[in-house]
Amino acid sequence: MITASDIQVRIAQKTILQGVNFTAKPGQVTAIVGPNGSGKTTLLRALTDEVPWTGRVQINGQDTSAYKPWELAAVRGVLPQAATLAFPFTVIEVVRMGLMSGIHGHNDTIAQRALDMVGLNGYEKRFFHELSGGEQQRAHLARALCQVWEPVQNGSPRWLLLDEPVASLDIGHQLLIMNCLAVFAQRGGGVVAVMHDLNLTAMVADVVTIIADGHAIARGPVADVFNDQTLSAAYKCDLRTNTVPTHPKAFILPQVARLSCSAV
């Protein structure tokens, strides 16, 4: 279980997040959505100590500050939005870095299977910096997957915290990655993902938190939270949720009728 209470983030005298409460349960994919600049990435960064924050964050019942860095690394893998890489490492070398904090040591079989999972089989010896943006993102995800390879370890769940894990991927790879995450959750791990695409979120996430203007304005199962009023209010535009009879999950349709030509 990840619980965060009363999270406040101020950067350069500006309040980015205010009084945000957040929970994520193992066995579920928990999505964080919201418009650009709402603070959804900042919330993930607070959960992962990348920005100074106040409040309380617990993972598996223990304050994150009470963990040693390597203990925390064994419990959660983090995928930042943009990760850079100095020096010409190959793909497999980058993915193996995910193994070094855990009990697996230099286990190339796990690194290999992680690459297979993200659809990068055959890329092992390619130079990381020669990959496309989407391929790099998937390689980083494979690294994070290696870090928490067994979703449950010694009876406690392990976590993936991901910032827009499918942002620069094509639709086929988006589905592949979201499926990886869903499987990780089904096997007892926990996934927290900042998401941009509402339809993908509706399809894969179990629980969603909507952040708008630095506040968590809605939390709960996707079916409850994704409704016309809440989404339209959060994104400040007219959105409709629909379902089709053959498919139980909702999809979100923007209402083009509200577009005006006032700018012309």
Added chain:
Amino acid sequence: MTISDSISGIAAPSDRRSRARQAHIWLALLLGVVSVVSLATGPTGTSLWGAIAKLLAGEPLTAMERVVLWDIRMPRLILGITVGAALAVSGAVMQGLFRNPLADPGLVGVSAGAGLGAILAIVLGALLPVWAQDVAGNALVPIAAFMGGWLSTIILYRVSTRRGRTSVATMLLAGIALGALAGAVAGILVYMADDRQLRDLTFWGLGSLAGATWSKVLVAGPLIGLAVIASLFLGRGLNALALGEATAAHLGIPVQRLKSASILIVAAATGAAVAVSGGIGFIGIVVPHLLRLATGPDHETLLLNAALLGATLLLGADIISRLIIAPAELPIGIVTAVLGAPVFLWILLRRRGLVDL
């Protein structure tokens, strides 16, 4: 998938790793060979082999042989090995810390800071009371050089790194400023120096192993040895740091501790090397770069290989510096610059994007 496919599929990615590990052995052997050549080479015509034959036969060495082999060539050999390893390892560690292949103590003002510390100790050390001079003795110059290198590394890191990202432009420019400042203060001190100190400074500033003595070995050796051994434990951390500070932390690396340790190691190794051998350039940038080309950037193998190759190259350069205008000697800094500067330019040409200011 056949069995051979699956085996090659798993074995192939580790190619660079096993090559890098084999390189430990080859480089150690090469260092051994060059060491023997270094002991056997010199203007006096004293024969290493003759002396060994005598020792094996149980005959006593002549005073000349003892002095040349034991008091001149042996400390010079050890100093060459330690200084070469120190320069290459501090280059590799600094490049890992700054996440940039152009970071080098010589280029970005750390050597200049260490040099300033050494000059301060040489000139102002004379002002200390006699008992303090006795206590500090030979250790004063290396310790001052270490402090100078340490301070410049910290200043450099603070100036050029924000939120875990180092700006190459800022780093190089800050290095130029630090180097200029250290040079200016050193210039003032040279004016204040008396004749004996001036001779010390000139001797020192040439960048040479010629002044090698056992006392220098005893002062610099342990400091450099500790720094090089400590650096071997940074490999995993520096690898993770290549992904950025935040990601390194997520991988379980205590980033602050890693950075402090790296800075201390760079300062100790550079400081001690500069204190005993003056400004020897380019080893720190060329050695890690060649190794990265040959065996990849993995710091877990790179650091030991850098120590071995740095020691080998510096000994090689020292042999050249002794032979090329024998019986006189060329300062070794000239040899490393003549050989190293073109390699450095070649790196710049190949990787122009890295210095896209």
